[in-house]
Amino acid sequence: MSVFESENTVSHAYKLVIPARYGSSRLPGKPLALLAGKPMLWHVYQRALESAAEEVVIATDDLRIVMAAESFGATVVMTGENHPSGTDRLAEVVEQLGWDDATLVVNLQGDEPLMPASLLDQVAANLAAHPRAGMATLRTPIHEARDFSDPHVVKVVTDKDGYALYFSRAPIPWERDALSIEDNPHDECFRHLGIYAYRAAFLRGYPRLPPGPLESLEKLEQLRALWNGVLIHVDTAREVPGPGVDTPDDLARVEARLSARENPA
Numbered sequence: 001m002s003v004f005e006s007e008n009t010v011s012h013a014y015k016l017v018i019p020a021r022y023g024s025s026r027l028p029g030k031p032l033a034l035l036a037g038k039p040m041l042w043h044v045y046q047r048a049l050e051s052a053a054e055e056v057v058i059a060t061d062d063l064r065i066v067m068a069a070e071s072f073g074a075t076v077v078m079t080g081e082n083h084p085s086g087t088d089r090l091a092e093v094v095e096q097l098g099w100d101d102a103t104l105v106v107n108l109q110g111d112e113p114l115m116p117a118s119l120l121d122q123v124a125a126n127l128a129a130h131p132r133a134g135m136a137t138l139r140t141p142i143h144e145a146r147d148f149s150d151p152h153v154v155k156v157v158t159d160k161d162g163y164a165l166y167f168s169r170a171p172i173p174w175e176r177d178a179l180s181i182e183d184n185p186h187d188e189c190f191r192h193l194g195i196y197a198y199r200a201a202f203l204r205g206y207p208r209l210p211p212g213p214l215e216s217l218e219k220l221e222q223l224r225a226l227w228n229g230v231l232i233h234v235d236t237a238r239e240v241p242g243p244g245v246d247t248p249d250d251l252a253r254v255e256a257r258l259s260a261r262e263n264p265a
Helices: 040-049 063-071 086-097 117-128 145-149 200-208 213-218 222-227 248-262
Strands: 014-019 055-060 075-078 104-107 135-141 155-158 164-168 190-199 232-236
Touching: 014 040, 014 086, 014 117, 040 055, 040 063, 040 117, 040 248, 055 063, 055 086, 063 075, 075 086, 086 104, 086 190, 086 200, 104 117, 104 200, 117 135, 117 190, 117 232, 135 155, 135 222, 164 222, 164 232, 190 200, 190 232, 200 222, 213 222, 222 232
Parallel strands: 014 055, 014 104, 055 075, 135 232, 155 190
Antiparallel strands: 104 190, 135 190, 155 164
């Protein structure tokens, strides 16, 4: 049994952590950007509260985010400033809060105010159902050629049992005889959703895993797990989430969605 597995029986109960950084090259102060008059982080926190998570924690290294989160009643864990990824930040949360190795931990990014709570529950249940996996995540089918070619849309390929073979920004899989993106059939093409469930034992070990060249090339932290032999199970999302927020244009788009939700015609 590896360090990423546990002898304990895993239940569907889980903890949820929202990592939130103030710094962003394209949208500084992103977690505190206003959406419908409230910080984006507030909306993300509401999505978390709508889930079945037994505990919700916001993890940050910035006092401005701490004050904002505490103002709306959230539990906040102050973490170090130099974590290279959200997964490393979650590892510190696990240690600070002393969570048992068998605990399931879901990562909800602080820029996903339209993430359906059902998907948070689904990814946790997926990990609980696959005890050999250290991580679980979700995917959705790709139907448009432009998404297949877009390097900002991460693709995932799995084996017959749903375990990840590879994640890439490149258009994969590629039919050998296809001459263009449009010629490539999309029946087996899937977009990776940036939502994860982990076992706490895996998170404790993650900062010690050596990064590999694939992670450096693709700038995808989940490739560190694959490089080191950790199994990642991938399930097809039961619904398609709304867009996340990376730019001011995304912020306007999400605000329109929230307004439509709160004020249906």
